[in-house]
Amino acid sequence: xxxxxxxxxxxxxxxxxxxxxxxxxxxxxxxxxxxGFAAVTHRAVAxxxxxxxxxxxxxxxxxxxxLAEAFAELVEAELDTTRDWITRHGLPALADHVxxxxxxxxxxxxxxxxxxxxxxxxxQIARRWTDGCVRIVADVLDVPASDPRARLLYTAVSALWxxxxxxxxxxxxxxxxxxxxxDLTLDHAGPTTAEETS
Amino acid sequence: xxxxxxxxxxxxxxxxxxxxxxxxxxxxxxxxxxxGFAAVTHRAVAxxxxxxxxxxxxxxxxxxxxLAEAFAELVEAELDTTRDWITRHGLPALADHVxxxxxxxxxxxxxxxxxxxxxxxxxQIARRWTDGCVRIVADVLDVPASDPRARLLYTAVSALWxxxxxxxxxxxxxxxxxxxxxDLTLDHAGPTTAEETS
DNA sequence: GGCGAAGTGGTACGGGTGTACCGATTTTAC
DNA sequence: GTAAAATCGGTACACCCGTACCACTTCGCC
Numbered sequence: 001x002x003x004x005x006x007x008x009x010x011x012x013x014x015x016x017x018x019x020x021x022x023x024x025x026x027x028x029x030x031x032x033x034x035x036g037f038a039a040v041t042h043r044a045v046a047x048x049x050x051x052x053x054x055x056x057x058x059x060x061x062x063x064x065x066x067l068a069e070a071f072a073e074l075v076e077a078e079l080d081t082t083r084d085w086i087t088r089h090g091l092p093a094l095a096d097h098v099x100x101x102x103x104x105x106x107x108x109x110x111x112x113x114x115x116x117x118x119x120x121x122x123x124q125i126a127r128r129w130t131d132g133c134v135r136i137v138a139d140v141l142d143v144p145a146s147d148p149r150a151r152l153l154y155t156a157v158s159a160l161w162x163x164x165x166x167x168x169x170x171x172x173x174x175x176x177x178x179x180x181x182x183d184l185t186l187d188h189a190g191p192t193t194a195e196e197t198s
Numbered sequence: 199x200x201x202x203x204x205x206x207x208x209x210x211x212x213x214x215x216x217x218x219x220x221x222x223x224x225x226x227x228x229x230x231x232x233x234g235f236a237a238v239t240h241r242a243v244a245x246x247x248x249x250x251x252x253x254x255x256x257x258x259x260x261x262x263x264x265l266a267e268a269f270a271e272l273v274e275a276e277l278d279t280t281r282d283w284i285t286r287h288g289l290p291a292l293a294d295h296v297x298x299x300x301x302x303x304x305x306x307x308x309x310x311x312x313x314x315x316x317x318x319x320x321x322q323i324a325r326r327w328t329d330g331c332v333r334i335v336a337d338v339l340d341v342p343a344s345d346p347r348a349r350l351l352y353t354a355v356s357a358l359w360x361x362x363x364x365x366x367x368x369x370x371x372x373x374x375x376x377x378x379x380x381d382l383t384l385d386h387a388g389p390t391t392a393e394e395t396s
Numbered sequence: 397g398g399c400g401a402a403g404t405g406g407t408a409c410g411g412g413t414g415t416a417c418c419g420a421t422t423t424t425a426c
Numbered sequence: 427g428t429a430a431a432a433t434c435g436g437t438a439c440a441c442c443c444g445t446a447c448c449a450c451t452t453c454g455c456c
Contacts, residue, residue: 014452014453014454016452016453041442041443041444042443042444042445043442043443043444053445054445054446054447056444056445057444057445057446062444062445063443063444063445
């Protein structure tokens with residue numbers, strides 16, 4: 001029978017349903033960006049999407065699932081933006097991108113990233129974020145994605161970025177460190193003991 | 199006057215009070231380390247310290263203050279541990295330290311670090327953490343703390359560390375990247391040739 | 397047309413939260 | 427000693443949470 005135990009089977013299958021679901025997800029992403037993690041409650045999401053409370057439980061099996069999908073969406077959007085920006089302006093100007101970015105949004109992203117350390121589902125998404133960023137750096141450096149220099153450079157840049165985000169030190173400092181990181185990485189154009197390639 | 203509006207004036211002034219307060223703080227730190235952020239509730243802290251619920255509001259003006267003090271304590275302890283370990287085993291072996299560290303505790307620390315981006319009080323503590331770590335790296339590199347190489351190296355290492363913590367990639371990868379980071383940094387103008395023990 | 401499934405939304409439940417309250421007890425000051 | 431101040435601790439309040447429930451409407455399809 002299943003009159004309405006309907007936790008959530010598959011994609012909504014009806015047009016309006018799909019729109020509603022997407023709308024909830026968008027609201028969740030926005031809340032995540034603004035207030036981080038704790039701000040994404042069923043009630044807040046539903047209210048923001050101008051939908052009744054029950055819609056959230058109808059389209060998402062649980063808060064965790066909602067959060068995971070929102071995280072994935074946020075990561076994907078972030079990767080697109082970053083790739084676009086870097087290929088347009090180049091690596092050394094990255095500091096300006098960071099400076100211009102929406103701080104609350106970035107904080108929310110990192111918040112979820114750390115939280116991914118305690119949740120396997122989120123961990124997978126976190127990995128995709130890192131891999132995506134490494135890929136971007138490798139592409140713009142014109143080296144294979146497996147080149148450890150690309151990976152290290154991304155790592156350094158991401159930490160610079162997080163540090164700037166959290167501690168809000170003068171931008172000039174981040175800029176100088178970014179330049180230094182690029183110098184060190186590119187100077188070392190040599191063979192770079194790449195042990196594994198595959 | 200003030201029969202008992204007593205939000206919390208100053209240090210407890212009575213011996214037992216000071217002990218109780220410290221005990222609460224210790225419990226908060228432990229909870230922070232284990233379950234992160236959300237686990238630090240008045241009730242959980244009081245229960246863990248074997249004190250009545252009201253003790254938490256008596257000794258701390260608010261949950262935020264309790265959290266801030268716990269964060270400060272955690273950071274201070276972490277700095278001590280790290281300095282100790284590095285001066286004893288050297289930078290290249292850092293990967294082993296990370297591998298051996300208590301994962302939940304580190305995650306809690308980073309969780310609070312990111313959260314510091316939204317709270318000025320915590321931000322100050324976050325800065326002290328970074329400064330402390332930079333200082334440690336600078337000391338062991340035998341360069342002034344203001345040397346951008348020290349700062350950059352710390353930044354790279356911290357990101358490597360966070361990435362490892364969250365994404366749980368094979369340790370060998372982190373180790374390789376750490377070595378590369380050290381190479382790049384020291385090559386540039388390094389006064390020392392660190393012995394390599396692979 | 398009809399009928400079962402999908403979707404909808406108002407409401408309720410059980411639980412956890414931060415914090416205030418306030419009588420009882422201990423400590424300190426004189 | 428005694429009174430005032432500090433401390434204690436049990437309890438209560440108001441709020442917010444995730445989620446379940448269930449009567450209702452709308453849709454897809456034969």
